[in-house]
Amino acid sequence: xxxxxxxxxxxxxxxxxxxxxxxxxxxxxxxxxxxxxxxxxxxxxxxxxxxxxxxxxxxxxxxxxxxxxxxxxxxxxxxxxxxxxxxxxxxxxxxxxxxxx
Amino acid sequence: xxxxxxxxxxxxxxxxxxxxxxxxxxxxxxxxxxxxxxxxxxxxxxxxxxxxxxxxxxxxxxxxxxxxxxxxxxxxxxxxxxxxxxxxxxxxxxxxxxxxxxxxxxxxxxxxxxxxxxxxxxxxxxxxxxxxxxxxxxxxxxxxxxxxxxxxxxxxxxxxxxxxxxxxxxxxxxxxxxxxxxxxxxxxxxxxxxxxxxxxxxxxxxxxxxxxxxxxxxxxxxxxxxxxxxxxxxxxxxxxxxxxxxxxxxxxxxxxxxxxxxxxxxxxxxxxxxxxxxxxxxxxxxxxxxxxxxxxxxxxxxxxxxxxxxxxxxxxxxxxxxxxxxxxxxxxxxxxxxxxxxxxxxxxxxxxxxxxxxxxxxxxxxxxxxxxxxxxxxxxxxxxxxxxxxxxxxxxxxxxxxxxxxxxxxxxxxxxxxxxxxxxxxxxxxxxxxxxxxxxxxxxxxxxxxxxxxxxxxxxxxxxxxxxxx
Numbered sequence: 001x002x003x004x005x006x007x008x009x010x011x012x013x014x015x016x017x018x019x020x021x022x023x024x025x026x027x028x029x030x031x032x033x034x035x036x037x038x039x040x041x042x043x044x045x046x047x048x049x050x051x052x053x054x055x056x057x058x059x060x061x062x063x064x065x066x067x068x069x070x071x072x073x074x075x076x077x078x079x080x081x082x083x084x085x086x087x088x089x090x091x092x093x094x095x096x097x098x099x100x101x
Numbered sequence: 102x103x104x105x106x107x108x109x110x111x112x113x114x115x116x117x118x119x120x121x122x123x124x125x126x127x128x129x130x131x132x133x134x135x136x137x138x139x140x141x142x143x144x145x146x147x148x149x150x151x152x153x154x155x156x157x158x159x160x161x162x163x164x165x166x167x168x169x170x171x172x173x174x175x176x177x178x179x180x181x182x183x184x185x186x187x188x189x190x191x192x193x194x195x196x197x198x199x200x201x202x203x204x205x206x207x208x209x210x211x212x213x214x215x216x217x218x219x220x221x222x223x224x225x226x227x228x229x230x231x232x233x234x235x236x237x238x239x240x241x242x243x244x245x246x247x248x249x250x251x252x253x254x255x256x257x258x259x260x261x262x263x264x265x266x267x268x269x270x271x272x273x274x275x276x277x278x279x280x281x282x283x284x285x286x287x288x289x290x291x292x293x294x295x296x297x298x299x300x301x302x303x304x305x306x307x308x309x310x311x312x313x314x315x316x317x318x319x320x321x322x323x324x325x326x327x328x329x330x331x332x333x334x335x336x337x338x339x340x341x342x343x344x345x346x347x348x349x350x351x352x353x354x355x356x357x358x359x360x361x362x363x364x365x366x367x368x369x370x371x372x373x374x375x376x377x378x379x380x381x382x383x384x385x386x387x388x389x390x391x392x393x394x395x396x397x398x399x400x401x402x403x404x405x406x407x408x409x410x411x412x413x414x415x416x417x418x419x420x421x422x423x424x425x426x427x428x429x430x431x432x433x434x435x436x437x438x439x440x441x442x443x444x445x446x447x448x449x450x451x452x453x454x455x456x457x458x459x460x461x462x463x464x465x466x467x468x469x470x471x472x473x474x475x476x477x478x479x480x481x482x483x484x485x486x487x488x489x490x491x492x493x494x495x496x497x498x499x500x501x502x503x504x505x506x507x508x509x510x511x512x513x514x515x516x517x518x519x520x521x522x523x524x525x526x527x528x529x530x531x532x533x534x535x536x537x538x539x540x541x542x543x544x545x546x547x548x549x550x551x552x553x554x555x556x557x558x559x560x561x562x563x564x565x566x567x568x569x570x571x
Contacts, residue, residue, distance in 0.1 A: 017549055050480065065366060078156070087158075091478060
């Protein structure tokens with residue numbers, strides 16, 4: 001599972017209209033393994049969170065930080081009617097369970 | 102050039118090989134240890150800069166003109182910062198004063214500055230930089246086709262602009278340099294690109310903009326980029342013409358390549374390209390180097406100037422008044438059929454108040470323990486918990502109406518006779534009496550757009566005055 005390989009898995013607003021997820025590794029081989037697995041993609045993220053492919057704005061690999069970043073469209077702007085997480089800081093849990101072969 | 106001496110764009114000779122900026126805390130009011138701050142001062146910084154704002158706490162603070170930080174906590178931080186700035190004769194720069202950087206926030210922060218100066222028996226030249234924009238000017242910009250959405254945002258309408266209680270533009274470094282040119286002791290800036298107050302002194306002195314902004318990007322969060330990270334501890338940045346060095350001033354914290362590189366991701370959608378007023382920071386050829394146990398050097402950052410100078414607009418509009426009620430549910434026969442029960446309660450509410458329809462009043466039930474945190478994103482919604490924390494939320498046009506509907510929804514649910522009910526005395530466990538809380542005005546972000554501007558300075562007027570003791 002991703003939580004066994006990553007040292008940081010977090011979510012946070014990137015501005016009031018986007019939600020961004022960071023997956024950070026301390027070991028380059030774990031980082032490479034997750035990238036090679038292809039399990040962290042627009043498709044897998046959309047299906048994990050039950051959202052449309054178009055709502056996944058980007059999946060970016062950032063080697064200097066051994067990081068993979070996923071940014072999605074927020075369900076609603078931060079604090080708008082029906083809000084459940086103003087800072088977007090507690091939306092990461094499903095990502096922890098992502099199976100990495 | 103003056104007598105062979107290299108000059109910056111303002112004709113100021115470049116005399117120094119490096120310049121040092123002290124960042125005491127991630128947000129003014131979050132605090133910092135005295136020892137870290139003193140260590141920072143002992144390095145003879147050229148300026149003390151601090152970010153005071155964020156959109157993270159949501160639209161309320163901009164819309165209502167309130168600060169999300171506590172006044173006493175801000176004053177506690179400002180007293181030693183201002184005293185040190187005056188003692189060392191170095192500028193103190195505060196960005197996005199009052200949390201959201203509109204006029205009321207600026208006044209709030211200046212009032213604290215005045216109090217600090219008076220209590221220290223000091224006076225100081227204070228430059229204030231306003232960031233508010235009038236609805237008329239924004240409507241004109243919209244009509245001229247100079248406004249575009251920033252990210253997945255709806256196109257702006259004239260109604261959004263008119264409905265907004267407050268519209269600010271995010272200033273770049275230029276207005277801050279304009280203020281520095283008037284040699285103030287303290288700069289209190291309205292809504293501000295976070296790195297601008299950190300980059301202004303180096304850029305004015307002729308240091309590379311790309312490096313100054315990148316250093317500012319990291320310093321604005323103070324020791325968050327260290328390990329262990331903290332938003333309430335000091336960070337020092339030292340910039341030369343080829344790179345910059347970051348150092349956490351608390352000996353218990355270190356800057357590592359991993360911690361600094363990872364911070365580049367924080368609250369950004371793309372760590373490689375960081376857009377700001379006037380240009381995009383390009384980190385694709387950036388290098389991070391561990392120079393000793395506790396310090397990291399950063400090099401290679403580029404700045405790609407924008408074709409048109411743009412500023413970010415932020416606005417918030419009121420959408421109604423909120424009333425909430427908190428209650429717990431433990432009945433094992435109720436929890437599995439909760440969705441149906443809540444739907445029935447909602448129908449009864451709107452049947453009882455026939456003159457009100459669901460487009461005017463929002464009745465929401467947040468079921469903590471099931472899916473209240475993630476809503477539609479929750480993959481485990483099908484699991485049946487043994488306990489639910491329920492928030493009944495009503496948003497309506499007036500506080501009285503929100504109170505009425507919330508009260509009625511609460512009492513209806515309390516005594517609702519669902520199928521197979523065994524606990525016939527009541528369905529809700531209230532932790533408080535009174536059970537309902539009138540929560541006041543609800544705001545939404547109404548503007549999050551980019552505006553093309555011809556002059557990066559004129560939108561942000563600078564005024565300098567003597568404050569503190571007469």
